[in-house]
Amino acid sequence: MEVSPVYMQSDDSEQDRPAYPRVFPTGEARKSDHLKAGLCVDFPVSVVLPAGGTGERTGLQTPKQFCPFLGRPLISYTIESFERVSWIQTVVVVVAKENIGLMMDIIQRFLHKKVLVVPGGSTRHRSICNGVAALGEQRRPAAHKPKVVIIHDAVRPFVDEDFLHKIATAAKEQGAAGAIRPLVSTVIATTSEGYLDHSLERAKYRASEMPQGFTYDVICEAYQKCTESDFEFGTECLHLALQYCGTNAKLIDGPPTLWKVSVKTTCFRMVLILLTFLSWSFLVSLQDSEQWDRSASRVADIASALIRDRNPAFVGQLLQA
Structure with missing residues (x-):
């Protein structure tokens, strides 16, 4: 698949970043230097942030990833959470074509340093696929294929470095890894007539969350092999890795800070x-x-x-x- 990256921000000094608003120190930012040094990885890691949503489910005129909070778009906080992690080399942001100009303005205004903007597709999986493909483009500046790709939601701004480290290292060892959380509601199955069929035993099941990590070869192969139905209706990257690559993901309990700004009714x-x-x-x-x-x-x-x-x-x- 041919993908044309749109914008790459140069990597300048952190001291040039605006001081306000900066409200999301990562967990590691509050820990000692020797502990942070212990979290360094010896393999290249990049991030793909699918941000092509239109805001239809929220009922908002502005897609939620671009909604301002304290004078700053939500997606800017998410990007900065990854930019604070020294061992992450590139953050690929995949946006709808009509929002590329807006995204470029955000990058310039808030001086993001590691961002590559890529046009999205008609569905979430198509957008993720475009982001993964862009990481393999050899003609982009300073390109070298990452060993691990972390996929995350653009509207989950709280990302701690220690948890990212767990995901990245597990993905390198197992081929895939993902965050999970306990179910907070009972899941039930219904009959075709609209009656209760059965309920799942909640203790045996978990909710799949982001971030998820994959070796580049696994996630690339999964998208190369997946079907049009997967692109249109699939919801789970971990399932694609299992189905098409035989890669059984390591599942890691996520921290309670994995907030996601979701539908308007919540x-x-x-x-x-x-x-x-x-x-x-x-x-x-x-x-x-x-x-x-x-x-x-x-x-x-x-x-x-x-x-x-x-x-x-x-x-x-x-x-x-």
Whole structure:
């Protein structure tokens, strides 16, 4: 598949980055230097962020990955979480063609250093495939194929280096690795007439999450072999690796910070995310009272707007929390 990368930002000094807003220190940023040194990897790792969604499920005019928070698009926070990791060489952001200009503006405005922008496809899997193919393009500047590719959601801004290290090393050893979380709801099967058929034993099942990691050869082969049906309706990269490469992924319990900004109806969860944003802001704002006041005011405004749009039961649930 021929993919034309659109934009590559040069790798300049971290000191040139804007100081505000910067509210997402990774877990490793708060740990000692000797521990961070122990997390270095001796193989090249790149990231693919599929960000071609249109915002249809959220009901928003602006795709959620480009929605601003504290004056900065959500996707910018996600990118920075990966750019802080020294052993990640490239972050491929796959966006719809009509949003390429917007993405380039974000890169320039917030001085992202490792980003390669690639046009997306008509589905999520087609976009991921385009991103993986771009990493193998030998004509792009300073190109060398990664050993491991990490696939992540553009709207999951909380990414800790220690967990990325677990995913990357497990992917190198096993061929594939992915984050999982316990199910929070019981999953049931229905009959064709709309009646209860059976329910799954929740303790035996897990929810598949991001990030997921693959050796480049495995994920590339999986997409080369998958069908049109996979491209149109498939939802799980780990399943493609198993089905077409025989690669059984190592599953790793993910941390509770793997928030994903999801559909518009999950307003209560959105408030929890906003409060988490505020907590992370506090960690880097202790010496900047004006920044803290701005952050608190903005979170309060958004939370109030969410409450106004919901029914009294939602307000009571929020107050109880």
